[in-house]
Amino acid sequence: MSRWVGVVCDASLADGPPAHLDATLESLLDSRADLVSTHVDRAGVVASVVVAARVSRLPDVDELAARLGGPVVVDPVDGPTGRAVTAARSGTDGRCVRFPGQALLGGTHTVAEIVDTSAIDRVIGVGVPVEADTVVMMGGFLRPTFVRGRLVLLVEPVAGGVGPIEHAEPHQCCGH
Secondary structure (H helix, E strand, C coil): CCEEEEEECCHHHHCCCHHHHHHHHHHHHHHHEEEEEEEEECCCCCCEEEEEEEECCCCCHHHHHHHHCCCEEECCCCHHHHHHHHHHHHCCCCEEEECCCHHHCCCEEEHHHHHHHCCCCEEEECCCCCCCCCEEECCCCCCCEEECCEEEEEEEEECCEEEECCCCCCCCCCCC
């Protein structure tokens, strides 16, 4: 039976590069979690990043809290962690760091293969049409998002074809 864990991340970790938070989550949860998503909770005075994870066995809660800088709640129902877990369970919000079938998606795959072999329900092109036979160059960093109950991978034109819109280390813009 799976359980849910929710964590409000320390602002310094949440404000860093997305790949850093993802790597921290991967190292802490290893094979315990089959679904891990991040959520921005805007209900408070200051927005916070909250992690929701569906786990097959509980991680070391104290270590998780220390590394992520916030309290860990198991099976939360209230507050930011409860909202994040509810959103992850229902597929209404969140950016997936880990999802079923993710390990099978290295290299290049057609849209049909992506949908057939993973929890991704749909691939949507931004600035490019995609069909079932469109080949997607995965690039080793997949972060689909929940949209209206479905897990969606956004793709865009990249050199040589189509690839995920989100990158491990996005480029800086406007002199920042």
